[in-house]
Amino acid sequence: MAVLEMLRKLGADGDVDFLREGVRVLAAALMEAEVTELTGVPKGERAPERRLTNRNGYRERRWDTRVGTIDLAIPKVRDGSYFPSLLEPRRRAERALLAVVCEAYVGGVSTRRVEDLVAALGVASLSKSEVSRMCAALDAEVETFRSRSLAGELYPYLWLDATYVKVRDAGRVVSMAALVAIGVASTGERRVLGLELAAGNDEGNAWAPFISRLVERGLAGVRLVISDAHRGLVRAIDELLLGAAWQRCRVHFTRNAQALVPRTSASMVATVIRSIFEQPSGMSAREQLRRVCEGLAPRFPAVAELLDAATVDLLAHFDFPASHRRQIRSTNPLERLNKEIKRRTAVVGIFPNRASLIRLVGTVLAEQDDEWQDGRRYFSPESMALIDEDVIEDEEVNPAQLMAS
Helix, strand or coil: CHHHHHHHHHHHCCCCCHHHHHHHHHHHHHHHHHHHHHHCCCCCCCCCCCCCCCEEEEEEEEEEECCEEEEEEEEEECCCCCCCCCCCCCHHHHHHHHHHHHHHHHCCCCCHHHHHHHHHCCCCCCCHHHHHHHHHHHHHHHHHHHHCCCCCCCCCEEEEEEEEEEEEECCEEEEEEEEEEEEECCCCCEEEEEEEEEEHHHHHHHHHHHHHHHHHCCCCCCCEEEECCCHHHHHHHHHHCCCCEEEECHHHHHHHHHCCCCHHHHHHHHHHHHHHHCCCCHHHHHHHHHHHHHHHCCCCHHHHHHHHHCHHHHCHHHHCCHHHHHHHCCCHHHHHHHHHHHHHHHHHCEECCHHHHHHHHHHHHHHHHHHHHHCCCCCCHHHHHHHHCCCCCCCCCCHHHHHHC
């Protein structure tokens, strides 16, 4: 009866699609009921002793239904995550995969494996016009996601990395680098910020335009950039993200160091390097790094020189809150996302063109961005506020000791 009364009032105000509005109202009621069960307290009521978690506002999401597109306001919770049962997680990526596979099939570049995949997806036959319409709709969604404004929010932490995929380009199969940027906002939420393609042999020159486009879209407030030591990438960070510190990924660095020693000594070198990052403060980490260099110099002088030259870049994360350091000392958060991209793209193998690669990778990233918004914060807002504190170290630092170190 409450729903009917609401619809009558809406109808009195003008021309209303009652069916679509009814679905929207019922969907909102269902989501509120699910969140009430999740929090333990109905909306608007206070019961701290029964509360399981807190509501944390809403986020907008479009929902395509048989009665038209409906704009939903999905509730968010502070601890844990909530995803409405009426929505289909990962639906966009499955549509994108279908579109890419069908495009390859219709374009005549498919293999028996792709043909079997098309059949497994339940596609008996598709015309070129049908595939074009399917791809155009997905391409518009991906382009909107890739070009959305980043203004209005600060992103203190920024991760940059690339993953490689095979694509048919100008009649040849070539390796393409998918450049990906993710960040943590000042609210503690992780977001996917950007995606671009670059020829595998031109990745170094592609980083500067990629970062420039992020800045043009509103990227601001970057305090620390985490990446590997790719020369073109580091140069672009220095030139375009002024005032931001650079954290060299400890995982990539350790691999570089292991490549300088015999295989039988690789495990030992990794262990002693790891001991540097396990220190409780920047001062103790610098002291441990000095000891490691002194211990390695007689047998492995190249590793000692590499460590000494990279001291500032390897220990940059110690200038940030202690609760963040494990996550911001390597590109692992982005590596896990790259593994998901690899898992999805492996189904296709060789992409028929650049547009199909952007389509699939873009939808995977858009879905991940949705999941991060629905899930728990990566860092708490309280710990993010500590980034601006004058003293981050866990212990009092004597200026004379710093000079000596």
